Amino acid sequence: xxxxxxNITLTRxxxxxxxxxxxxxxxxxxxxxxIPPSTKLPSSRKLSEDLHVHRKTxxxxxxxxxxxxxxxxxxxxxxxVTSSLPLVQPKKFNxxxxxxxxxxxxxxxxxxxxxxxxxxxxxxxxETLIIDxxxxxxxxxxxxxxxxxxxxITKKSYHKNLLTYGSIYGNTELRNNLVSYLNxxxxxxxxxxxxxxxxGSQMGIYLASQLLLTNxxxxxxxxxxxxxxxxxxxxxxxxxxxxxxDNDGLDTIAVEKICKIKKxxxxxxxxxxxxxxxxxxxxxxxMHLLQLAQQYNFAIIEDDYxxxxxxxxxxxxxxxxxDTNGNVIYIGGFTKIIxxxxxxxxxxxxxxxxxEAARLRRxxxxxxxxxxxxxxxxxIHTGDIQKHCNKVVKIYKARRDLFCLLLKEKLDNYFDFEVxxxxxxxxxxxxxxxxxxxxxxxxxxxxxxxxxxxxxYDNDNSGHNGIRxxxxxLNEEEIHEAINRxxxxxxxx
Amino acid sequence: xxxxxxNITLTRxxxxxxxxxxxxxxxxxxxxxxIPPSTKLPSSRKLSEDLHVHRKTxxxxxxxxxxxxxxxxxxxxxxxVTSSLPLVQPKKFNxxxxxxxxxxxxxxxxxxxxxxxxxxxxxxxxETLIIDxxxxxxxxxxxxxxxxxxxxITKKSYHKNLLTYGSIYGNTELRNNLVSYLNxxxxxxxxxxxxxxxxGSQMGIYLASQLLLTNxxxxxxxxxxxxxxxxxxxxxxxxxxxxxxDNDGLDTIAVEKICKIKKxxxxxxxxxxxxxxxxxxxxxxxMHLLQLAQQYNFAIIEDDYxxxxxxxxxxxxxxxxxDTNGNVIYIGGFTKIIxxxxxxxxxxxxxxxxxEAARLRRxxxxxxxxxxxxxxxxxIHTGDIQKHCNKVVKIYKARRDLFCLLLKEKLDNYFDFEVxxxxxxxxxxxxxxxxxxxxxxxxxxxxxxxxxxxxxYDNDNSGHNGIRxxxxxLNEEEIHEAINRxxxxxxxx
Numbered sequence: 014x015x016x017x018x019x020n021i022t023l024t025r026x027x028x029x030x031x032x033x034x035x036x037x038x039x040x041x042x043x044x045x046x047x048i049p050p051s052t053k054l055p056s057s058r059k060l061s062e063d064l065h066v067h068r069k070t071x072x073x074x075x076x077x078x079x080x081x082x083x084x085x086x087x088x089x090x091x092x093x094v095t096s097s098l099p100l101v102q103p104k105k106f107n108x109x110x111x112x113x114x115x116x117x118x119x120x121x122x123x124x125x126x127x128x129x130x131x132x133x134x135x136x137x138x139x140e141t142l143i144i145d146x147x148x149x150x151x152x153x154x155x156x157x158x159x160x161x162x163x164x165x166i167t168k169k170s171y172h173k174n175l176l177t178y179g180s181i182y183g184n185t186e187l188r189n190n191l192v193s194y195l196n197x198x199x200x201x202x203x204x205x206x207x208x209x210x211x212x213g214s215q216m217g218i219y220l221a222s223q224l225l226l227t228n229x230x231x232x233x234x235x236x237x238x239x240x241x242x243x244x245x246x247x248x249x250x251x252x253x254x255x256x257x258x259d260n261d262g263l264d265t266i267a268v269e270k271i272c273k274i275k276k277x278x279x280x281x282x283x284x285x286x287x288x289x290x291x292x293x294x295x296x297x298x299x300m301h302l303l304q305l306a307q308q309y310n311f312a313i314i315e316d317d318y319x320x321x322x323x324x325x326x327x328x329x330x331x332x333x334x335x336d337t338n339g340n341v342i343y344i345g346g347f348t349k350i351i352x353x354x355x356x357x358x359x360x361x362x363x364x365x366x367x368x369e370a371a372r373l374r375r376x377x378x379x380x381x382x383x384x385x386x387x388x389x390x391x392x393i394h395t396g397d398i399q400k401h402c403n404k405v406v407k408i409y410k411a412r413r414d415l416f417c418l419l420l421k422e423k424l425d426n427y428f429d430f431e432v433x434x435x436x437x438x439x440x441x442x443x444x445x446x447x448x449x450x451x452x453x454x455x456x457x458x459x460x461x462x463x464x465x466x467x468x469x470y471d472n473d474n475s476g477h478n479g480i481r482x483x484x485x486x487l488n489e490e491e492i493h494e495a496i497n498r499x500x501x502x503x504x505x506x
Numbered sequence: 507x508x509x510x511x512x513n514i515t516l517t518r519x520x521x522x523x524x525x526x527x528x529x530x531x532x533x534x535x536x537x538x539x540x541i542p543p544s545t546k547l548p549s550s551r552k553l554s555e556d557l558h559v560h561r562k563t564x565x566x567x568x569x570x571x572x573x574x575x576x577x578x579x580x581x582x583x584x585x586x587v588t589s590s591l592p593l594v595q596p597k598k599f600n601x602x603x604x605x606x607x608x609x610x611x612x613x614x615x616x617x618x619x620x621x622x623x624x625x626x627x628x629x630x631x632x633e634t635l636i637i638d639x640x641x642x643x644x645x646x647x648x649x650x651x652x653x654x655x656x657x658x659i660t661k662k663s664y665h666k667n668l669l670t671y672g673s674i675y676g677n678t679e680l681r682n683n684l685v686s687y688l689n690x691x692x693x694x695x696x697x698x699x700x701x702x703x704x705x706g707s708q709m710g711i712y713l714a715s716q717l718l719l720t721n722x723x724x725x726x727x728x729x730x731x732x733x734x735x736x737x738x739x740x741x742x743x744x745x746x747x748x749x750x751x752d753n754d755g756l757d758t759i760a761v762e763k764i765c766k767i768k769k770x771x772x773x774x775x776x777x778x779x780x781x782x783x784x785x786x787x788x789x790x791x792x793m794h795l796l797q798l799a800q801q802y803n804f805a806i807i808e809d810d811y812x813x814x815x816x817x818x819x820x821x822x823x824x825x826x827x828x829d830t831n832g833n834v835i836y837i838g839g840f841t842k843i844i845x846x847x848x849x850x851x852x853x854x855x856x857x858x859x860x861x862e863a864a865r866l867r868r869x870x871x872x873x874x875x876x877x878x879x880x881x882x883x884x885x886i887h888t889g890d891i892q893k894h895c896n897k898v899v900k901i902y903k904a905r906r907d908l909f910c911l912l913l914k915e916k917l918d919n920y921f922d923f924e925v926x927x928x929x930x931x932x933x934x935x936x937x938x939x940x941x942x943x944x945x946x947x948x949x950x951x952x953x954x955x956x957x958x959x960x961x962x963y964d965n966d967n968s969g970h971n972g973i974r975x976x977x978x979x980l981n982e983e984e985i986h987e988a989i990n991r992x993x994x995x996x997x998x999x
Contacts, residue, residue: 151670160660160877167653176845177644212705212871219870245869352669354876376738377712378705382875383847384653 015048017055018063028197031066032073033327037200039074040083043094044300044335051096054084081329082296098300142495143462146289147438147483153408154352155401162388175383181375182367183210183359184386190393191359199320200334201343206364209371210381213356214318217344218245220360220370221279221314226251230278232314233271235263237477239288240469242281242316251278255473262287262294265301272309279312280305284332285320289470289481290440291433299332306340313341321350321402322485323435324410339363347389349437350402357381357389409437409485412492416484419496427503437485443478452502461498508541510548511556521690524559525566526820529574530693532567536576536587537793537828544589547577574822575789591793635988636955639782640931640976646901647845648894655881668876674868675860676703676852677879683886684852692813693827694836699857702864703874706849707811710837711738713853713863714772714807719744723771725807726764728756730970732781733962735774735809744771748966755780755787758794765802772805773798777825778813782963782974783933784926792825799833806834814843814895815978816928817903832856840882842930843895850874850882902930902978905985909977912989920996930978936971945995954991 020042023034042048054060057075061068075092078084085095166172175184182188188208195201195208211217218241226232226249234243235258246253254275256267263282271277280302284294294302306313315332333343339362346358360370374380392398417432417439429442443449449467456463467480487495513535516527535541547553550568554561568585571577578588659665668677675681681701688694688701704710711734719725719742727736728751739746747768749760756775764770773795777787787795799806808825826836832855839851853863867873885891910925910932922935936942942960949956960973980988 148671152666154666154669156660156666156669160657163660164653164657167649167656173645173647173649176647176649176847178641178846215869216871241869248866248869353671354669354873356871356873356875373741376708376734376741377870378709378849380847380849382849382878385875385878 015042015052017060020047021064023064023066032070032077035064035066035070035074036077036081036327037330039078040081040330043083043098044337048094050094050098052094054092054094056091077327080325095297097297141460141462142487142491142498144464144495144499145483145486146464146481147436148353148486149349149405149437150408150486150488151352151354152488153405154355155397156352158392158397159351159355159388162391163384166384166387166391172384172387175387179380179383181371181380182208183381184383184390187357187386187390187393190390194393194398195345195359195361199317199343200330201361202334203361207361207367209360209362209367209374210386211344211346211358211360211374212378212381213348213358214316214344214346215241215245215358216356216374216377217342217346217358217360218242218314218316219249220373221312221342221344221362222246222249222251223373224366224369225249225279225312225314231275233268233277233280235282235287236473236475237289237470237479238281239283239316240472242288243472246281258287258290258292260292261298262292263298263302265298265305268302269305272305272311277309277311279314281314281316282332283316283318285317285323285329286433286436288316288318289438290479291431291436291438291481292440293329293434294332296329299335303332303335303338303340307338311340315341315343317343317345319349319436320345322406322409322437324406324413325434328435333361342366347398350398350405351389355385357386412484412487412489413439415489416482416487416492416496419492420482423496423500424503438481438483440479441482443480445476445478447478447506449478449480451506455502455505456499459498459501461495461502463499508535508545510553513540514557516557516559525563525570528557528559528563528567529570529820530823532571533574533576533823533828536591537830541587543587543591545587547585547587549584570820573818588790590790634953634955635980635984635991637957637988637992638976638979639957639974640929641846641979642842642898642930643901643979643981644845644847645981646898647848648890649845651885651890652844652848652881655884656877659877659880659884665877665880668880672873672876674864674873675701676874677876677883680850680879680883680886683883687886687891688838688852688854692810692836693823694854695827696854700854700860702853702855702860702867703879704837704839704851704853704867705871705874706841706851707809707837707839708734708738708851709849709867709870710835710839710851710853711735711807711809712742713866714805714835714837714855715739715742715744716866717859717862718742718772718805718807724768726761726770726773728775728780729966729968730780730782730963730972731774732776732809733965735781736965739774751780751783751785753785754791755785756791756795758791758798761795762798765798765804770802770804772807774807774809775825776809776811778810778816778822779926779929781809781811782931783972784924784929784931784974785933786822786927787825789822792828796825796828796831796833800831804833808834808836810836810838812842812929813838815899815902815930817899817906818927821928826854835859840891843891843898844882848878850879905977905980905982906932908982909975909980909985909989912985913975916989916993917996931974931976933972934975936973938969938971940971940999942971942973944999948995948998949992952991952994954988954995956992 021035021038023031057068057071060071079086083095084092086092187210188205191208192203192205196203222245226246229250229252231254232246232251233254233256236255237258243253254271257264268280282294286293302313313332317331320328331343333341343361348356420428427444427447430439433439453463464480470480471477514528514531516524550561550564553564572579576588577585579585680703681698684701685696685698689696715738719739722743722745724747725739725744726747726749729748730751736746747764750757761773775787779786795806806825810824813821824836826834836854841849913921920937920940923932926932946956957973963973964970977985
C-alpha cells in the first residue's frame, strides 16, 4: 500500500507553496500509477500529522486536486483517486519518423481566405468602446521598465555581440532562465535543448504546422476552435478533423474514434481554457489524450495561451508536464503578460523537433530580436515578470468579477454564460430570439463595438449564438459604461 | 530629335546631387524609348551650356552612365546610347493569376539538409580571427543611439498604443518614411500600399517564395547563388533552374532559352552585386530581364542586400526602379547598415502581392516589433540612418582597399580576384594547385577561421575554387594580422 508519509517530501521556504508541492507530488504518483485509480486517500487530519504541516494545507491541496479532477469525494465514504483515469506508460515518440512522411502542401488560396485583419488600434476611450474577444490591456504594460532595461543593455560594451548574428534557437540567457521559470511555474521537466524562442505563440503554431501537417496530414481540433490556428493548419497543407467540445473540453472519445479509422498526425488543444469557450480540459481527458497520443503516435500541439491568467484555483498543469513519451509540443508566450506587440514566445518539444523547428525558423526570419530577448531574460531573472504578472492578474480578476456581475444583473434575460475560471474573456451565448448582427449594428450606433466578427466562432453555422466577450482590456469605468450601452441596445430593440 | 535642353530639369539644393539627377532623367528617357539606342549624346560642353551647369557635372554624369552601361563612348566619334539595350513596354502584370496556380509543396526534408548554422558569435579578437563571407562589423552599430530612442518611445504615453496589436503591414510611420527614403535613394516610385515591413531581407525572400513557388513552380537562379535563398525556394516547394553567371551577372540569354521551353514563375537576382561573386548585372541584361519578365509573365525577386555599400560610382539603381510592368518584388533591409540582430527589412511589390504577403505574415508571427520599427522610423526621419550609413561606407571602403592591397601584395601567387565595386566581400579564387580544405585546416592551426564552409559556393562541384572573403567585419589591425596569418599558412605548405 502506498505510504504518503515516506513518499511525500515538502520543502518549507521554497518558492512554491506547500499545498502546491503536495498537489504536484500526488499528481505525479497518480500519473505514474503508484497511487492507482480508486485508492482511498488519508483523511486531512491524518495526513497533516504524518507530514507535519497544518491541516489547512492538506485541505487546500485536496480542494485543488478535486477541482483539477484528479481526486473525488464520495459523501460519507471519503476521498478517492478518480476511478476513471487512464494510465500512460512511458515510451519514446519518434518525431523523425513522423517527419519523414513525404511533405506536400495542399492548395490554399490567400485570395479566397476571409480577411482576418482586425482594427484593434482604436482607443478604448469613452468615445468608442470595444468589447474585444479577450486581449490584454496594453495600458498596463511595463513599457518604461522595458525601455530602461533595453537601453541599459545597449549601453554595455560587453553586450555589443548581441548585435551580430546570434543563435537560431534564441538568446542563450533567455533560454536558460526559461528552463527554471517553466519548470517551476508549469511543472515541466525540460532543459535548454527543448526550448526554441519564437515571436509569440503564433510562430510556435506556424512552425509546428509546417513541420507536421504538409502532405494533407490530418489534425484534430475542437468543433469550435481558435480560428487563426485553423487557418495556420490549412495554410500548412493540413486537413482539419473536428471533434465536439463540451464542459470538459475536447471530446477525447471522439478523438479515439477518428484515430481508429484514420492516420492522425496531430491534435491541437488549448487545454487550460479551450478557445473560444474557455472551459478546461478535465484531468480524465488529459490522461486519455496522452494515452491516445502514445497509442496512435500523434503529436499534441498544446497551445497554453493563457496559463498565467487563472483566478480561482491554481492553474491546471499543462499536458506537457505529464508527457513522459515526448508527444507534446508545448507553446506559450509573454505577449499576453507584457504586451501584444512585444512578441516573444517559446516552443517546448523533444530536442529533435526543436532542431527541425529552428532550421525552419532560420529561413523565415533568421532569428529573434536579441536585445529584447535579453531584456526579458533579465526581467525573469529579477522576478519582475512574475511581479508584473501577479499585479495584472489581480486587476483582470476584478474586471472579470465586475463584468460578469453587471452582465448577470442587467442582461440576464438576454445572455447565458458561466463565470470563466481564468483568461480574458467570457463565453456569452445570446438568447436565440436575438441575432448578433442586429445587436452589433445597434451597438455601433451607441459607440460600442462588440467583438470583431461573431461568425468566427461559428464557422460551421451551427447557430450556437456564442461569442467571446473580453473584459481584460477595459477598466472598471469602461466596463460600467460598456454594459450600460449594451443595456440601451436591448432596451431599444 | 530629342531635345535635352527642353526635357531635362535639374533642381539645385535638392538632396540628390545635380549629376545624379541628370543620370536619373537620362536613364528614364532611355528606358521609355524617348532616347533610342545608338542616339548620339550632346558633347559635355554643349550640354553644360544648354542646362546652365558646370561641365564637370555633365562629365560626372556621363562617367556614371558609362559605368552603369547605359551609354558608351566610341573613340573619335562621340558618346552614344548603348546600341544593344532592349526596350520594355509598360504593361500590367497579374500577380493574382500567377498566385491562383494550385499550390502544392514539394518534398523537402530538413533532416537531410546540410546544417547551415554558423557560429558567428566568436569575437574577432587577436586570439582567433574570422574571415567570414561578408557580414557587417557589429562593433560599428549605433547601439547607444538605438537604445536611447527606443527608451524615449517607451516613455511617451502617446506611444502606449504601439504596445497592442498593430498593423500586419508594419508601423505606419516607418512605412511612410520608407516611401520617401526608398524613392529618393533607389529611384523607386512607390507608395505606402507597396510596402510591407519584414524582419530583414530573409523574411522577404521567405514570403515571396511561399507565395510564388508552391506546387513545384520553377525559379531561375545563378549557377552560383546565395545558398540560403536556394534553401528557401526548395523549402517552399519550388524547383530551381540554374543559368550561368559571368562578369555581367546572370546570363539573361540563358534565362530566355529556359522560358521558351518551360513555364517559369520567378527569377531571383542579386542585381547590385551578384551573390557570391560580387559582379553587377549589366544595364543591357537588366533591360533584357525586365523585357523577359513581361513577355513570359514571371516575377523578378530582386534581393538588393547591399545596395548601400558601393565604393566607386554611385550605386546602380535597382531593377525595381525600371519596372513599369509590376513584375519586380524588391527586397531589402537595414540589418546590414545597422546590425544583423536588429531585423527590419521591407518587401516592395504591387499592392495585391503586398496584401497576400501581409496575410501570410499574419499567421507566421502576427507583426513586427512596433517599438523597434518606430525607432527606425525616427532615425530615417532625422537622417541619422543616412549619416550612419555614410560613416560606415567610408570605413568599409578603407577596409576593402587595405584587404585587397595586402592580398595582392602578399598572396598574388595563390589567389585571383577583382577588387569589388561594393559590398562586404571579395570573390577570391584559389589557384587550382591548392585545396581549400587544406588551407582552412592549416589556417585553424594559426587561429584563423576562413569562411564558414567553402563548399556552399560550389554546390555543383564545378571546382571553380572560389570563395567570398569578407573584409567588413575586421578592423585595419585585424586585416593586417589575418593576412599575415594566411601568408604563414601558404609559407608552411
